[in-house]
Amino acid sequence: MTQGTQSIHRETFVLNLGPQHPATHGVLRIKLTMDGEYIEDAEPVIGYGHRMQEKMGENRSYAKYLPNTARLDYVAAMFNTHGYVCAVERLAGIAVPERAEFIRVITAELNRVASHLLWVGAFLVDLGGFTPLLYTFDDREQILDLLEATTGARLTFCYYRFGGVCNDIDDDFVAGTRKFIAHLRSRMPMYHAFITKNIIFRKRCEEIAVISAETCRKFGATGPVIRGSGVAYDVRKLEPYSVYPRFNFNVPVYPEGDCMARYRVRMDEIEESLRILEQALDQLPGGPVMAEKVPRILKPAKGDCYFNVESARGTFGVRLVSDGTDKAYRLKLRSPCFSNLSLFQECSRGLLLPDALALLGSLDLVIPDIDR
Amino acid sequence: MWNYLKEIWLGTYSLMVGMWITLRLTFHRPVTVQYPYQTLKLPARFRGHVQLPLDANGKPKCVACMACARACPSNCITMEGHKPEGATRRELSKYTLDFTTCSLCGLCVESCNFDALEFSKDYNLASLDKGDYVMDLLKPAGKEQPK
Numbered sequence: 001m002t003q004g005t006q007s008i009h010r011e012t013f014v015l016n017l018g019p020q021h022p023a024t025h026g027v028l029r030i031k032l033t034m035d036g037e038y039i040e041d042a043e044p045v046i047g048y049g050h051r052m053q054e055k056m057g058e059n060r061s062y063a064k065y066l067p068n069t070a071r072l073d074y075v076a077a078m079f080n081t082h083g084y085v086c087a088v089e090r091l092a093g094i095a096v097p098e099r100a101e102f103i104r105v106i107t108a109e110l111n112r113v114a115s116h117l118l119w120v121g122a123f124l125v126d127l128g129g130f131t132p133l134l135y136t137f138d139d140r141e142q143i144l145d146l147l148e149a150t151t152g153a154r155l156t157f158c159y160y161r162f163g164g165v166c167n168d169i170d171d172d173f174v175a176g177t178r179k180f181i182a183h184l185r186s187r188m189p190m191y192h193a194f195i196t197k198n199i200i201f202r203k204r205c206e207e208i209a210v211i212s213a214e215t216c217r218k219f220g221a222t223g224p225v226i227r228g229s230g231v232a233y234d235v236r237k238l239e240p241y242s243v244y245p246r247f248n249f250n251v252p253v254y255p256e257g258d259c260m261a262r263y264r265v266r267m268d269e270i271e272e273s274l275r276i277l278e279q280a281l282d283q284l285p286g287g288p289v290m291a292e293k294v295p296r297i298l299k300p301a302k303g304d305c306y307f308n309v310e311s312a313r314g315t316f317g318v319r320l321v322s323d324g325t326d327k328a329y330r331l332k333l334r335s336p337c338f339s340n341l342s343l344f345q346e347c348s349r350g351l352l353l354p355d356a357l358a359l360l361g362s363l364d365l366v367i368p369d370i371d372r
Numbered sequence: 373m374w375n376y377l378k379e380i381w382l383g384t385y386s387l388m389v390g391m392w393i394t395l396r397l398t399f400h401r402p403v404t405v406q407y408p409y410q411t412l413k414l415p416a417r418f419r420g421h422v423q424l425p426l427d428a429n430g431k432p433k434c435v436a437c438m439a440c441a442r443a444c445p446s447n448c449i450t451m452e453g454h455k456p457e458g459a460t461r462r463e464l465s466k467y468t469l470d471f472t473t474c475s476l477c478g479l480c481v482e483s484c485n486f487d488a489l490e491f492s493k494d495y496n497l498a499s500l501d502k503g504d505y506v507m508d509l510l511k512p513a514g515k516e517q518p519k
Contacts (some may be wrong), residue, residue: 068445135397199386
C-alpha cells in the first residue's frame with residue numbers, strides 16, 4: 001500500500017445519528033465516527049429529554065409524585081409505578097390486600113405484552129419492514145382498550161396507589177383479558193411465520209451485534225438484553241415480589257447474544273406473560289383492593305430502602321430515603337434503558353452502520369427513561 | 373452449490389409466506405376507525421379534564437373545602453368559597469382550572485369527599501389561544517369551552 005492510499009483509508013468522518021428536533025419526543029443523538037460504512041466510535045449524547053424526575057420526587061409529597069412515575073418509561077408505565085409504590089409501601093410498612101396484588105400483576109403483565117408488541121413493530125421498522133407494525137399495533141390497541149376501561153388512560157395509567165389500586169377490575173375486564181389471551185395465542189404462529197422465519201429478517205439479525213454475557217455484566221445491562229446473552233437474570237424469579245412466586249412461568253434464555261436472540265427472548269416472554277395472566281385470572285381472589293387506614297398524607301418513618309421490579313426492558317429500581325417528613329429526602333431511579341444504552345459504544349465498534357441500527361433497535365430503548 | 377440453491381428456495385418460500393399472510397389479511401374487516409366521521413365510545417372511567425356536576429337544585433355540590441386544590445401535583449386548581457348568610461354550608465364563588473399544567477392524573481377527583489368533581493368526556497380541546505385553557509368551571513353549562 002502506498003503512502004497516499006493509506007492516508008485516504010484512514011480518513012474518518014463524523015455522522016450525527018438520530019432526531020434532535022425540540023418538538024420530537026424521544027431525542028437521542030449518537031455521534032458516530034465512521035470509517036466508510038464501518039463504525040469506529042459511537043458516542044451517545046443524552047440529556048435532551050432530562051426533566052429532573054428524581055428532584056421532582058424530592059420536592060413534592062409521595063402521593064403527588066405518582067403521576068410522574070408513568071412518564072419515565074411511557075411504553076411500560078405500570079412497572080415504574082409498581083416499583084415506586086412498592087418502595088413507599090416497604091418504607092411505610094403498608095400491607096397490600098391480596099386481590100390488589102393480583103390486579104397489579106395482571107395489569108403489569110398486560111403492559112409487558114403491549115410493550116413487547118410495540119417493540120417488535122418498531123424494531124422491524126428500524127430494519128426497513130413496515131407492515132408488521134400495523135399487525136402488532138392492532139393487537140396492542142386491544143390491550144390499551146382493556147387498560148383504558150380500567151384505569152382511565154391509555155399510556156400514563158397512574159393506576160396503583162400506596163396500599164392497592166385505585167379502581168377494582170370488573171367482569172368485562174376479566175372476560176376481555178381471557179378473550180385477548182386466546183386471540184394473541186392464535187396470532188403468534190402468524191408472527192413466527194412472517195417475522196421469525198422471514199429470510200431478510202434472519203439475515204439482518206442472526207450473528208449480528210453479538211453481546212457477551214461479560215459485557216452485559218460490565219455495563220449493568222438487564223432484561224431481555226442479558227437474557228439474550230445466556231444469563232437467566234429475572235427479578236421476578238431471583239428476588240420475587242408481589243405474588244409472582246405463586247405462578248408457574250419460565251424465564252426465556254438464549255445464549256447466542258445476537259439480535260435474533262434478543263428478539264426470541266421477547267417473543268417467548270409474550271407467551272410466558274400470557275401464561276401468568278391466565279393463572280392470575282384463574283386464582284383471582286375476592287376482597288378489597290385498597291388497604292385500610294392508609295393515611296392521606298404519608299409520613300414514613302426515617303429509613304432507607306431499595307426496591308426493584310422486572311420491567312419490560314430490564315430491572316427498574318427505586319431507592320428512597322425518608323427523613324420522616326411528607327417528602328422523600330432522596331429518590332434515585334435506576335432505569336434499565338440507561339444501562340442498556342451504555343454498552344452501545346463498546347459493542348458497535350467495527351459494525352456496519354445498518355447493523356448498528358439493528359443493535360440499537362434490539363436494545364429496546366425508551367429515551368425519556370434514559371434521561372429521566 | 374447445493375446449499376446456495378437451497379437458501380434461495382427457502383428465502384423465496386419465506387417471502388411467499390409473508391406475502392400470503394398480507395394477501396389474506398387484505399380481505400379482513402378494517403380495524404381502523406375513520407375519525408372524525410366515526411368516533412369510539414369512551415369508557416366510563418375515561419380521565420378527561422375535571423368538571424363540577426350539579427345537584428338537584430342546579431348548583432355545584434362543592435363546599436369549597438380545598439381538598440382537590442391541595443391534592444393537585446401541579447397546582448392547577450384555584451378556588452374560592454363563601455358562606456351565604458343563613459346557609460348551612462359553604463358555596464363556591466370561583467373555580468378555575470389551568471388546563472395548561474394539568475396532567476390528567478385524577479388525584480383531585482379521588483380526594484373529593486363530596487362527589488363534587490367528575491371527569492369530563494370532552495377531548496376536542498385543540499385551540500390556538502392559550503387563554504382557552506384557563507377554564508372557569510363555574511360558567512353556566514351550555515357554554516362550551518374552550519372553543
